[in-house]
Amino acid sequence: MNPAEQLCVSLLSKCKTLKTVKQVHAFASKTGLDAHPFVFGKLLLHCAVTISDALRYARRLFLHFRNPDAFMYNTLIRGLAESDTPHNALVVFAEMRRKLTDPIDSFSFAFVLKAAANCGDLRDGMRLHCQALVCGLDTHLFVGTTLISMYAECGRVKFARLVFEEMREPNVVAWNAILTACFRCGDAKGAEAMFRWMPLRNLTSWNILLSGYVKTDELELAKKAFLRMLMKDDVSWSTMIVGFAQSGCFDEAFGFFRELQREGIRPNEASLTGVLSACAQAGAFEFGKILHGLVEKAGLHWMISVNNALLDTYSKSGNMDMARLVFERMPEKKSIISWTSMIAALAMHGYGKEAIQIFRKMEMSGTKPDGITFISVLYACSHAGLVDEGCEYFAKMRVLYGIEPAIEHYGCMVDLYGRAGKLQKAYDFVHELPISPNAVIWRTLLGACSIHGNVELAEQVKEALSKLDPDNSGDHVLLSNVYAVAGKWKDVAALRRSMADQRIKKAPGWxxxxxxxxxxxxxxxxxxxxxxxxxxxxxxxxxxxxxxxxxxxxxxxxxxxxxxxxxxxxxxxxxxxxxxxxxxxxxxxxxxxxxxxxxxxxxxxxxxxxxxxxxxxxxxxxxxxxxxxxxxxxxxxxxxxxx
Known part of the structure; x- marks a missing residue:
């Protein structure tokens, strides 16, 4: 490699943004280095894999190179496999097989199998498995491990096991892959057996076991495994904190976080967002304030995810002043999650007009709202009685932003009309939906009937609900409530007898x-x-x-x-x-x-x-x-x- 090539590759290694990559590309083009396979390969790798928003540029680069080699094809397949459009990796792989005379290597199969896994495409995955078999690469350690992961993503744990059993000498990575596959397919017992049989376990093996137990809600088993671990890393602690928080075991989540601090381990992004999530769900305002101080002291206030978690904690603990302060102190380039979280927070507190103001600021900032943002905006209108504004934003979502309404958006509109007492309008809206209304939409309307005491409509709605979700205790309670308010005690008694006969129990309030x-x-x-x-x-x-x-x-x-x-x-x-x-x-x-x-x-x-x-x-x-x-x-x- 001559000095000019060394300089170009050195400059590329320091590039952190697409803008700086383009500058190096301009230099390479001017000096003729972009035609050199090694330099071009490095440039392609940087765009396809290293820089997060440069994949489209990588595809354009690839099209302009006359005779791309296997490394270049593999690089593009690898980048596409991890993108939002992994099926494109399959297209590039098919082109590679047509145009290259050299045999396909293990890297090609591993990357394209990853794409099939991310697509959840079993048919393409099995076709690739057959091709790997023809090429004699199906038992290759790297390819075999990826095949296991692919079958797991497609929900075929038996196929994953067969691939594993055919591997000659599986290493710890392969063992970890089959362990993950068992948990992912809901085979907890199979995962436990695999863990016992493992000839060698590393820290990743233990973390997979913890994560599997937590995701299957086996919290006591997760605790026992955690106590048995001789070594723990950030992932171990974060798994326990986040897992217990998501299961509603807030005290335990707080306890793990305190233990982490006693061990002298510096909290990372995952553990902080996990414990803040527990604070948000439990409404633990005081503990949330302590964590906020810890974030400031540790110099982690620049992390967008941590700021979003702080905003969520303060808003769900009922302190909108602190939520606003966190939002205002965020970096100027706020993420869509930050904007949506703030709109949702204001909506929960009934500040509908302020939520709409934030939405407008979001639009002015150049951040494009998504479907979740519009759910928060419609929710804000619903809880503040802003019917006209809600209808306006519902139309704007499709016309201006090209977002087709999902079932959640239709549910928000039913709630908007229902809370405002426009029950007939809500009922007609449900019947005019372009998709079949689900139980949640009918339940929303039943709740509105309960609020406004409309017995006749409540009975019609309950009849529709009975076909979709006959055993839901909340629906029976809502209808009973409508009858009770109207003084129809015989109907209340009959409904309660029906609940008793069907062994339907009301969810206890806490x-x-x-x-x-x-x-x-x-x-x-x-x-x-x-x-x-x-x-x-x-x-x-x-x-x-x-x-x-x-x-x-x-x-x-x-x-x-x-x-x-x-x-x-x-x-x-x-x-x-x-x-x-x-x-x-x-x-x-x-x-x-x-x-x-x-x-x-x-x-x-x-x-x-x-x-x-x-x-x-x-x-x-x-x-x-x-x-x-x-x-x-x-x-x-x-x-x-x-x-």
């Missing part, structure tokens, strides 16, 4: 509150302990004070039993969010905001009680139910009683 960075959970009717007894004792005093000073009258119309008035009052008295707020008043310092997360929609009586408590006790309460936030202050709610 609420979570964070006090001194410890999470406390309350469930209506749960066996009493010292914590619940403390909450009940405080709640009795609160309810008495609300009756005397706030003029509280229990809202019992929606109680599902045709029972005595006193028993109805006792039923709504025991709701989990009331227990949580009582515990907060008993334990938290004066002036602190009480933050509660509830798994179900807050009922009208609890909504009234929260407003009265905020007025009588002079405290701010933030409740996150399953669909939005309610911020209670001075006797009023941020939802303006529109939820």
């Amino acid at each position: 609420s979570v509150i964070e006090v001194d960075r410890v999470m406390y959970s309350f469930m209506a009717g749960k066996q009493s302990n010292k914590i619940t007894e403390e909450a009940y004792e405080k709640l009795r005093g609160i309810m008495l004070k609300l009756r005397v000073e706030g003029g509280y009258v229990p809202e019992v119309r929606s109680v599902l039993h045709d029972i005595e008035e006193e028993d109805k009052e006792d039923s709504v008295f025991r709701h989990s969010e009331k227990l949580a707020v009582a515990f907060g008043l008993a334990r938290q310092r004066e002036g602190q905001i009480i933050r509660i997360v509830k798994n179900l929609r807050v009922c009208r009586d609890c909504h009234t009680v929260m407003k009265l408590i905020s007025k009588v006790y002079g405290v701010e309460i933030v409740v996150r139910d399953r669909s939005r936030f309610h911020s209670f202050k001075d006797g009023s709610c941020s939802c303006k009683d529109y939820w």
Whole structure:
């Protein structure tokens, strides 16, 4: 390699962007080096593999080289295999077989099999397997390992096992591939057996086992495996933190993160986003603030993913001021996830007009919204009663951005009309859909019927739901609620008997509150302990004070039993969010905001009680139910009683 070629290759190795690559390409073209196979191959490799947004440029480069060799073909196939259009790698491979006289090597098959795996294309994968067999490369270690992964991606664990069994001397990478294949195809027992038989295990083997257990919700087995590990890396810790957070085991996720810190390991991007996700789901505001401080101290505030997780944590913990601050401090070039997260956060809190303003800023910034962004915008319009604006954005999505509505967008429109009381409009909209409505869309309409007390339409909707999802307890409860509000107690009793006969049980309501960075959970009717007894004792005093000073009258119309008035009052008295707020008043310092997360929609009586408590006790309460936030202050709610 002469000095000019060395200089060109050296310059390429320092390129981090497509712009700088183009400058080196211009230099190579000017000096005639772009015709040199070695230099051109390096240039192609940099564009196809190293630079994330240069694949299209790589394809154009490839077309301009007269006689590309096997290395060049393999480079382009490799880049396309990992792209959003992996099927194009199969096309290039077919061209390579036609034009090159040299035999196809193991790299070609490995890269193109990866493309077939990413396409999930079993037919092409099996065809490639046959071609590898003809070329005598099917038992090659590199090709065999990729074949195992390909069959796993296509859900054929038996085929993956057959390939593995035919390998002469599988190394630890091949063993790890079959271990992954078993878990990916849902064969946890087969994976455990493979793990036991492995002649040699490395750290990756253990991490695959952890990940497999976590994904199959075998958390106790994951714990046991984690404790057996002699060595752990960032992936090990992140797997446990993220896995437990996603399974709703927030205390355990926090515990793993604290243990990681005690071990003196610096948190990485995955562990931070994982534990912040747990904070967001649990509404753990105080712990989230500590993590924010850790991010700042560690100098990780530049990471977009960590910022997005912080924004999500603050918004789902009910602190929009901090969420806005995180969003404003993000780098100017925000990702589409950042914009969409902020719109969704404002939507959850009922700030529909502000969410639309952020959407417009996003458009002005040059960031093109996607389907998920429009779900957040429509959600914002729905929860703020902005019907006309919602219709406008629904039309804009298709006309201006060419995004065809998915079932989720149609569901948002049904919710938009339903919440606004336009039930007939919502019903007609469902019947005019170009696709078959799913259970979620009908359930959304049933919820609107429940809110507005439309018995006749609720019965029609429930009939449609019964055909799609007959065993859903929530649908029965919603219809019972409509009957109860209308005073149709015979229908309530008949529906409850039907639920009992079909052994359909109502999902229990629970609420979570964070006090001194410890999470406390309350469930209506749960066996009493010292914590619940403390909450009940405080709640009795609160309810008495609300009756005397706030003029509280229990809202019992929606109680599902045709029972005595006193028993109805006792039923709504025991709701989990009331227990949580009582515990907060008993334990938290004066002036602190009480933050509660509830798994179900807050009922009208609890909504009234929260407003009265905020007025009588002079405290701010933030409740996150399953669909939005309610911020209670001075006797009023941020939802303006529109939820």
